[in-house]
Amino acid sequence: MVDSINRKIISELQKNARISYAELGKKVHLSAPAVAERIRKLEQAGVITGYALKVDLDKLGYPIVALVQCKVYQTKERAFKALLLNCDEVIECLNVTGEQAFLVKLAVESMAQLDAILESFIDMSDTNTMMILSTPVERVVPATFSS
Structure with missing residues (x-):
């Protein structure tokens, strides 16, 4: 299902999900209808699960983005997930292995807002907070995928 052409299509869509079928076809040496059919099949097979909007959180008024490792207390996991x-400030949450079972990504307007959120976690978990300074690499699939 995922041959070398489909890998190139996915790689190009990762760079620009709004690329036209004609332009994408030029990059992978196929006609626009052939590209459209391949994308349709990748979507039907569940390989492509959606298309996402990327935004600049700082320009939207959320200059502080933090990762919070959470060690949730026994019997508190269900309440913590709720x-x-x-x-609303949680933009991503990963359930991971290890003692710090949750990695929560927050976007906030101020340090006071971050502090208030961390305060709400205190009855259910121990936390370790890291501020995100920059994102030097951001990919959906590994760079070697289209090779």
Whole structure:
């Protein structure tokens, strides 16, 4: 299903999901209808699961982005997940291996707002907070995928 041409298509879509079928076809040496058909098949097979909007959080008024490692107390996991679902500042949450079972990504307007959110976590988990300074690499699939 995922041959070398499909890998190139996915790689190009990762760079620019709004690329036209004609332009994408030129890059992978296929006609626009052939590219459209391949993309349709990749979507139907569940390989391509959606298309995402990328934004500059700072320009939207969220200059502070933090990662919070959370060691959730026994019997508090269900309540902790509910808290995260109701916290609008949570933009991503990963359930990971290790003692710090959750890695939560937050976008906030101020340090006071971050502090208030961390305060709401205190009854359910121990936390370790890291501020994101920059994102030097951001990919959906490994760079070697289209090789």
